[in-house]
Amino acid sequence: MSMFVSFFNKGFKAAKCKTLLKLTMPLIKLLRNRREIQLKNMRREIAKLLETGQEATARIRVEHIIREENMMAAQEIIELFCELIAVRLPIIESQRYS
Structure with a gap:
């Protein structure tokens, strides 16, 4: 935990x-x-x-589609977290100094 805290206390820059x-x-x-x-x-x-x-080849391709759809869902979650962090950045920065 202390490594995590020291990492952000030293180098976190909201603008960056x-x-x-x-x-x-x-x-x-x-x-x-x-x-x-x-x-x-x-x-x-x-x-x-x-x-x-x-059909056998089609099944293999369907498995690939499922993996790709899972990857898209993960990217969407990452995008939502990025948006959340961007909106909350002023709060995050103010917590750093309290």
Whole structure:
């Protein structure tokens, strides 16, 4: 615990944190948009595989889609936390000095 406290007492800079958050959030959105496009293409591909009777290959692709959707959900949570931290940054900084 003391290592955690000393880490933030020495080096936390609200302005730098805010800048990094502002850079991170659009990047997460960009990655999520790219992943959504990939997933749409993969779903079309799975449909074609099923039409041609390649169920085993389609199942493998579905597992991949599930992993990608889980990753998108995780990115969304990270994005929400970034937004929360950005909004609460003044409170976080004021707690540092109390």
